[in-house]
Amino acid sequence: MPFSELFKGRKAADGGDGSRLSAFAAADKLSIVEQLEETGVISFWASDASGGLKYLSPAIENELGDNAARLAGQPVQKVFVPLADDSESRSLGLKLGTRKSFTGVVVKLEARGIDLVLRLSGRPAFDAEGEFLGFRGSAADITEEFRSEEEANRLAKYDSLTGLSNRHRMEQRIDATLHAFRNAERSAALMMLDLDRFKQVNDTLGHAAGDQLLQQVAERLRGALAGRGEIARLGGDEFQVLIPDMDDRGELGEIAKKIIAMLSQPYSVEEGRATIGCSVGIAIAPYDGIERDDLCRAADLALYASKNGGRGQFRFYAADLEHEANLRKRMEDDLAQAIEEGHFTLEYQPVVELASNRVVALEAQFCWQDDERGRVPAETFLPIAEGSRLIIPVGEWGLRKALEDAKRWPDALRLVMTVSPVQFEAIGFAELIESALEESGIDPARLELQLPETVLLGDAAKVEKVLAALFKLGVRLTLDRFGTGLSSISYLRRAPLNTLKIGANFFEPMLGNELGDMEMVRAVVALADAMGMETAASGVHAMALMRELKDIGIDQVQGFVFAEALPGEAVDQEIASGDWHIAPSEAGSQRANRRTVFRRVGLIHEDYYYEVTLRNLSRTGAMIQGLEDVPTGTNFVLDFGGGQLAVCTVKRSMDDTQGLEFESELVDDGAGGLCTRHRVSPYELASAGVPLQALPGGSSGRVLGVSPAGGFAQFKLSANAPAQGGGPQAS
Secondary structure, three states: OOHHHHOOOOOOOOOOOOOOOOOOOHHHHHHHHHHHHHHOOOEEEEEOOOOEEEEEOHHHHHHHOOHHHHHOOOEHHHHEEEOOOOHHHHOHHHHHHOOOOEEEEEEEEEEOOEEEEEEEEEEEEEOOOOOEEEEEEEEEEOHHHHHHHHHHHHHHHEOOOOOOEOHHHHHHHHHHHHHHHHHHOOOEEEEEEEEEOHHHHHHHHOHHHHHHHHHHHHHHHHHHHOOOOEEEEEEOOEEEEEEEOOOOHHHHHHHHHHHHHHHOOOEEEOOEEEOOEEEEEEEEEOOOOOOHHHHHHHHHHHHHHHHHOOOOOEEEOOOOHHHHHHHHHHHHHHHHHHHHHOOEEEEEEEEEEOOOOEEEEEEEEEEEEEOOOEEEOHHHHHHHHHHOOOHHHHHHHHHHHHHHHHOOOOOOOEEEEEOOHHHHHOOOHHHHHHHHHHHHOOOHHHEEEEEEHHHHHOOHHHHHHHHHHHHHHOOEEEEEOOOOOOOOHHHHHHOOOOEEEEOHHHHOOEOOEOOOOHHHHHHHHHHHHHOOOEEEEOOOOOHHHHHHHHHHOOOEEOOOOOOOOEEHHHHHHHHHOOOOEOOOOHHHHHHHHHHOOOEEEEEEEOOEEEEEEEEEEOOOEEEEEOEEOOOOOOEEEEEEEOOEEEEEEEEEEEOOEEEEEEOOOOEEOOOOOEEOOOOOOHHHHHHOOOOOOOOOOOOHHHHOOOOOOOOOOOOEEOOOOOOOOOOOOOO
């Protein structure tokens, strides 16, 4: 229907006297409007009295093509689709239904592959008797303008490279989520992710390869989360994940492990093959922070701890991490000074051949004697040295010193040196080994280098080049803590390895098997046999475990069941006494047990609160010391602090020592320790009258208002060894 027909019969507004500029014949007016309509400068629409679409200007009809005929008579609300996020647009149906005029309403016109965006205005039309005729109005095609604005808004909210949310949008999402969840007493987890070795990709393959890798990282993150949370790229190689309604640290740990595993698999980019890693820090609202700034800071501290713990790990936030970060920085400064002043020494732990109890090798272990701290164990300062790259000078000193000591040993006795990924990836590592061997004059076959699995995740070409150079030198190569990393089994065939070494994590007690995962150990032995490699095990601290490993076919063992690390002078004395054999001893396991005494914990029974010593800890139970005359079957709540409560039952009791079994197993805390799956909710504490705040680092028993230890009427307190430490950790 032509425009003139639609509006036929309308009276001219000029009064018919031609006395005004606006005075013009109605037909001429309609002619001008029709000419504008045909050019697309302005368009019109109309509906009939029943709300069906009656008219669309030719310009819009032409855009729609064959679809236009199908729209005739369709309800206007169905043809003009309101925008979901525009309240004015969503009110169109109400205004049409109540016959109200409207202006500037933005809608979409969708029909079989055609997507137009129009700005509509309209008003109801009535005849001379006041009968409703339908709506009449104008429509402007703003498709291009709308798309440009939409793209600008998208760029303002999303990362242009990966399509993930950007920092600004993520901040808004976190704020909105925490505010809504606080009112509804719901939880949310925040993960901070940092890619390990990403700079290496940019430096070696170029920024284009780095961009391709980041796009693939984004895709893998989407796959790992499977729509469960919001993912953002904050910039560079930093990512953030917000997971609503999640406070289960067991499940969060599994998600973090899945992310680390997926992001650590090799990537194919145009310039070649790249391999990176990932470190994850996790904080949970409201436990670790109520507001966004506090929660992000907690996740940042957890990420910092995971990176300094050796990378490729995850960590949960704990209240003592800030103190730990300050201590780490101070220790890092002191380490640099200790290197200059020569405060390091070496000790050697025997590696024993199980078949004969003969010492076949000595593993060098670093010791740091600090004036203020005293003797600092290697497991405390080596991760800090690795994070600051001080491990390179420390490692070089240790290598040359150990080779110098080994010159005094029998030719049949090997020297074992552990190599960190930072050392291995440093420029000139193979040349350093060659130089140190030449300087010492020792047969290269007597030097055994222990490589962690993470070494194999580096740049493939570089890794193979260094391994080939070491193989050419004639040194022995051992893959340390096999089965804890992410290396492909197929790599074992390509890498020139002599030994697979199993770490102590395989021997952690499991449900129904106090020795640990012996089936997995058997599988490793079978794999090594098939590939012509030897097997070794570390962390063997009990006779029963040693006998089991011997039956399975492990070749070599080290641990307290045989001997602790010995100073160089003691090694020289043992060698001087003749052929060195060590008989395994139960005393070794007792020494190991004493090492698990590390801190005080709380014990809640009815209305009584006691402080006891935690002597041993596993996923399924613990050993405590400090109460006397406790019958088996007694139910307790073990308070690890920081809201971590574990319901448990006394299974064994002897004098002042009790063996406890947990109602729910503890879970991996990402740092080689254990934690409770859930914590006391700050919402529960708030309902009891405590101000809503993140959990403190102290004892949650006192926060809950449980009576302090005055419970002599219940159980008698013994006066046993005080201890100290942080959250629950497996020894």
